[in-house]
Amino acid sequence: MSLPFSLIEAIVGGENLLRSPEELHCYSFDASKMRSVPEGVAFPADAAEISALVKLANEHRFAVYPRGSGSGMVGACLPRGGLVIVTNRLNRILEIDGDNMTAIVEPGVITGEFQKAVSKYGLFYPPDPASLAFSTIGGNVAMCSGGPRAVKYGVTRDYLLGLEMVLPTGEVIRTGTRTMKGVVGYDMTRLMAGSEGTLGIFTKIVVRLIPAPQSVRTLTAVFSSLDCAVNAICEILKARIIPSTIELMDQATICAIENHLQIGLPVQAEAMVLLEVDGPDIVLDGEVCEIERICRQAGATLTETARSQEERERLWRARRSISPALGRIRPGKINEDVTVPRTRIPELIRSIRSLARKYDLTIVCFGHAGDGNIHTNIMLDRKDENERRRAGKAVEELFAMVLGLGGTISGEHGVGIAKSPFIEQEVGAGGLEAMRRIKKALDPLNIMNPEKMFTPDRTFIEGDFV
Ligand SMILES: Cc1cc2nc3c(=O)[nH]c(=O)nc-3n(C[C@H](O)[C@H](O)[C@H](O)COP(=O)(O)OP(=O)(O)OC[C@H]3O[C@@H](n4cnc5c(N)ncnc54)[C@H](O)[C@@H]3O)c2cc1C
Numbered sequence: 244m245s246l247p248f249s250l251i252e253a254i255v256g257g258e259n260l261l262r263s264p265e266e267l268h269c270y271s272f273d274a275s276k277m278r279s280v281p282e283g284v285a286f287p288a289d290a291a292e293i294s295a296l297v298k299l300a301n302e303h304r305f306a307v308y309p310r311g312s313g314s315g316m317v318g319a320c321l322p323r324g325g326l327v328i329v330t331n332r333l334n335r336i337l338e339i340d341g342d343n344m345t346a347i348v349e350p351g352v353i354t355g356e357f358q359k360a361v362s363k364y365g366l367f368y369p370p371d372p373a374s375l376a377f378s379t380i381g382g383n384v385a386m387c388s389g390g391p392r393a394v395k396y397g398v399t400r401d402y403l404l405g406l407e408m409v410l411p412t413g414e415v416i417r418t419g420t421r422t423m424k425g426v427v428g429y430d431m432t433r434l435m436a437g438s439e440g441t442l443g444i445f446t447k448i449v450v451r452l453i454p455a456p457q458s459v460r461t462l463t464a465v466f467s468s469l470d471c472a473v474n475a476i477c478e479i480l481k482a483r484i485i486p487s488t489i490e491l492m493d494q495a496t497i498c499a500i501e502n503h504l505q506i507g508l509p510v511q512a513e514a515m516v517l518l519e520v521d522g523p524d525i526v527l528d529g530e531v532c533e534i535e536r537i538c539r540q541a542g543a544t545l546t547e548t549a550r551s552q553e554e555r556e557r558l559w560r561a562r563r564s565i566s567p568a569l570g571r572i573r574p575g576k577i578n579e580d581v582t583v584p585r586t587r588i589p590e591l592i593r594s595i596r597s598l599a600r601k602y603d604l605t606i607v608c609f610g611h612a613g614d615g616n617i618h619t620n621i622m623l624d625r626k627d628e629n630e631r632r633r634a635g636k637a638v639e640e641l642f643a644m645v646l647g648l649g650g651t652i653s654g655e656h657g658v659g660i661a662k663s664p665f666i667e668q669e670v671g672a673g674g675l676e677a678m679r680r681i682k683k684a685l686d687p688l689n690i691m692n693p694e695k696m697f698t699p700d701r702t703f704i705e706g707d708f709v
Pocket of ligand 1: 273274308310313314315320371372373374377379380384385386387388389390439441446655656
């Protein structure tokens with residue numbers, strides 16, 4: 244159905260409503276390779292306007308699609324017709340309470356900007372998706388985003404205390420508390436972390452903060468075998484050292500980076516690990532020595548510790564160059580973010596190598612080894628039908644393999660559209676039905692971000708759009 248544009252305009256004002264094909268195109272994709280055009284895009288100013296839009300949607304039976312920065316990897320914010328509701332006008336940091344170490348922010352605040360703001364108070368908001376320079380806190384909560392620091396600090400849900408949100412029926416409610424403790428009623432806040440815009444639109448987000456670590460130390464270790472690398476990681480954690488980052492690069496990744504940068508990386512090595520520890524200076528020197536010792540004992544052929552900021556940058560350079568390096572292998576990639584218990588990483592990577600051989604594909608693995616989250620990049624040219632089909636089969640087998648290892652098909656990116664055909668394999672028919680019932684109870688008319696999670700929908704156009 245066509246949107247009631249005059250009624251929408253009455254709520255947000257003509258200057259905050261887009262309708263032209265050129266403008267709508269800009270809101271037709273995210274960082275997945277899918278695209279679908281909305282009928283309209285609205286930029287409400289506050290919870291009251293969002294509530295009015297959602298009530299209108301229920302009355303006139305059109306779908307609404309919450310959207311932050313559109314950086315999602317699984318098509319979770321993609322519209323199919325309907326009205327996109329962008330949160331970027333709700334972009335104020337409302338409060339930073341240094342004494343209670345909490346903050347209240349609007350959902351359109353960019354995560355990296357928020358981190359900078361709290362650092363002025365000597366405080367730290369640790370969730371660190373690699374997209375933090377452009378993704379919003381609202382999007383991070385909806386996807387329960389995390390990054391390399393998860394091994395020590397956890398992910399977005401671990402800092403979330405409460406929310407103000409507009410329900411799919413339009414009422415504005417509050418969930419959670421502003422305190423560290425709080426056990427009154429169902430934990431609605433935790434339910435919302437990872438709800439992918441299907442259960443409500445957040446309008447205020449209450450988070451807890453922690454003191455900023457005093458210093459950081461960075462080191463790398465090179466291993467001739469994957470098992471030795473993972474063994475070293477387990478031993479470091481067992482020695483009661485929790486690094487803030489443990490990034491693993493497999494041989495295919497090392498070779499790709501070396502081809503790209505030519506900086507003398509050890510291309511014969513099966514694994515390279517980048518580690519960071521943070522905390523008080525007095526503790527870090529001892530921790531670094533102990534990590535070096537454990538790595539050597541586990542079979543590291545080389546360890547290197549940064550002694551200055553320049554050396555730290557040099558050690559990070561290889562890790563940060565992965566994306567452009569992969570671009571030289573094939574024009575496109577399917578980036579899966581599977582996660583297994585960390586001791587199963589060698590099995591996972593070996594099985595992925597077999598998959599690569601079986602389907603004649605290049606598959607590159609790297610990622611957050613401390614929490615078992617391995618980014619598995621299936622390189623392909625999307626214009627090559629045959630290669631796409633083989634890659635699709637490899638993804639299906641990868642997911643089955645990961646579940647067999649006791650893992651999850653997504654540690655970071657979520658379900659959206661891309662993974663909805665596979666969700667039942669992980670949560671089971673009963674688990675999925677329970678989720679459907681929650682969705683139906685809160686959104687009886689299926690107004691808010693329909694087609695996501697529950698309905699494998701192949702009508703979204705796929706291709707290399709972004
Ligand atoms: C280069 C790159 C690196 C990335 N690295 C990581 C990473 O390291 N870790 C990681 O976890 N992810 C990563 N991502 C994925 C993505 O950045 C995250 O999922 C991010 O949280 C999305 O935020 P966004 O503001 O772009 O949300 P969008 O993509 O706009 O939306 C994502 C979901 O959130 C919902 N949503 C948005 N705002 C609200 C709101 N106010 N209320 C309710 N629902 C809302 C949408 O409906 C949608 O379902 C990366 C993406 C890119 C492009």
